[in-house]
Amino acid sequence: MDTPKTNRLAQWATIVCLLAVVVGIPLTQAVSDFRKEGKLHLVDLFTRFPSKENLHGWDAEARDRSIFGSAIRPKLLQMQYDLFGNAGAKAVVGKDGWLFYRPDVEFLVRPRMDQERFFLGSFDTMVDGKRVNVKSPLVAIRDVNRQLAARGIHLVVIPVPGKPTIYPEKLSGGTVDSSCSPTLMLLDSLKASGVDAVDLVTPLRFAKQTHAKDLYLHRDTHWSPAGVAAAAEMIAQHLLTLAPVSRRRDARKYWWRDTTIERWGDICEMSALPKRREIWKTESVTASQVVDSALAPYADSDTAAVLWLGDSYSRIYQTDEPKAAGIIAQVAKGIGQPMSSVVNDGGASTVVRRKLHQKADLLKHAKVVVWEFVERDIRFGDKGWVLEELP
């Protein structure tokens, strides 16, 4: 029953509840900080110039150090998965144990490059007296093509389709018309601008019908060895149509050596679920390692005629286990010559070109540059599609 006295007690209890949280939590955190480091994190706030970056940086550090946050967050994520099948901000749960990387899905669902909404929030810039929108990958790719052509180097652009483009049925409850692909649209635009590009969407879709093995790992963002093989065949065929590549065909012979690896999916890892190792198992795949006549694994050559720029699709099986079994090695085997490469995880739109400055010599020997990037980078490329001078 509510009497003035019980109400007054409830009022004080309410205030105590608030204070217990807003004072108790930071005090506990401060004690923990002091025990660990012998100082309070709060002190750092006053030793920095109060710029936005410093304030927000301090704030982010405080969040990362939060003992309550790190105790609660994993349990909460796990609970959301157990109760609702929600695998976190980065993963979308598909059918039959498949997981999808959310940006791969969003790339397909959101407006395509030929629509004004793709460019929303960005403004045109004047480049060489022309209005361009640097949010468009076309602008940067054409610019790179122009710079390379001026040096007598041929550019080949290879957008790699994401998992949902090839396996939409593993995700969609509704119908999907997968014949319409934003990547195919980019390829058409590139070809219309005189940029050489390889379509992997069509051959991978075809390979999906004919291959017994899945072309993508079920719980990883990337392709499987079968997907790599199908793509490598297509790319090698294309490269061999180019004179600088075909001239050196079979300069070196390579062989395959099959090796089975256990692959723990990166999407499982990104879900950050505490029980992820119990929920999802590793996938066992057989990769074909490329070896030379001395049975040494494939190695790049710094004086190669083909320079490969790529992202994690070029890294998987190549510098990851089992090594020398990724797309770079498979294409090198296909064209019978080693290549040089610069690879940056998730940064094929711009970062990889910046990284090339540290390996400028590779470009001096190159006659062909292959630029591989995953299709979602058309929209979500790290740092966007910045116009950069090549080294």
Place this chain on the structure above:
Amino acid sequence: MVFTEEIFLFLFLPLVLGVYFLLPYRKSDDGKRSPFFVRNLWLTLAGYVFYAWFEPWFVILMMWTNVFDYFCGLYLGRDNMSPGHRKVALWMSMAMNLGLLAVFKYGVFAQVNMDQLLQTLGHPGFEIFRIAFPIGISFYTFHSMSYVIDIYRGERPVRSFADFSCFVSLFPQLVAGPILRYNILSKQLHSRQHETSRFSSGVILFFIGFAMKILLANPVGTIADAVFAAESPTTLQAWWGALAYTFQIYFDFNGYSVMALGLGKMFGFELIRNFDAPYRSESITEFWRRWHISLSSWLREYLYFPLGGNKKGEGRTYTNLALVMLLGGLWHGAQWQFIVWGGIHGGWLALERWMGKRPFYGHLPRLLRIAVTMTIVVIAWVFFRAEDIPHALSMLGSMFGLGHASAWSGLLDAQIWRIDHLMVMGLCLVFVAQPFQSYEFGQKTTWSRLAVSFSLFLVGLCFMYGQAFNPFLYFQF
């Protein structure tokens, strides 16, 4: 800084509260400086730090507004001022405040439209000069303007800069309201009560508002974001997304307002209620009596009445209503879709006024009247949320089966039709439909209300740790 992040909850709030209650105040008012001068000064300082956390240099802009309007107020409040001089002082203040809004809020909008016009006329156009948008500028500018207008209308100006600055930069209402008229807060700057009943009531409101934002607004926001970002959703997806946004904006903004009210009470202030079960409205006229009450009363007081209100004939009344709503739309953002949103509401208000303050569906049963009103509101929200007008029209096309769903829209289903989504949307529906609102809930402190609100707050805290940074929607205005 945002009310629902750790830096606010675990550093700013306890520090500001602790120091505030340690600072002295005078028991009696000598009619000159406020008895709460030192405490007001502390709140002013806290407001500046709170604001600076978004971007330190924005504070300079706010300080400039404060200083300029403070002196304008002093000038206007002098005895024996000629009406001409008073008008000049008023117009100078209006020009400065609206000028700041014009540059910082509408500068890019004006450039984009000019550029497009030039291109249409065959000129190559020009590069857009990007201008940083100072968060909450629309709110504190309106606060400041209301002060000057109220002094012009006869209120006494504050003598102390700290008191005036405290009114403008009072952190609970600084960046997203409620928009206060000076005459509401002027007395409280001088005399206010600090009682356990008021403080605890503020705590309950804060708990509830926090839970609204974290447990309802943010989850439904993910549905709205996914659908509105899609190229072209199906009819069902489009309605689901529009409804999700309808709930998101209410629980987000109402959550913020309720927290602001609660924080105000903790410092002894009674801010004004901003929402009163708006989605239970039976007409658009009623909706605007219940939605963003502080903005509608500000616009009524400082725009609708000065334009003549309903005193200058029927035609003028309709024009005034439409004009006020168009400007209200523009206040929300420098984009055409906000103007259209304002226009839709202004048009309906005028229509209902013409029909004797009744909607044309006034003869329907109550539940249907609410449903029709809600449908109009949902449709209008599409303009408010869409990226531009073609996008809004495309969404509406999808909602009414006139659009072509994109080839990949099937993939959207996996993102928006989850069990937790269905549950939270259901909860939202229940909360907007029932008459007992958070404001009433927080008016009294009882054991049961403490148990409910504190439990929700604790659950909200846990979810806060699991959610990405999620600022309030109204911060962008």
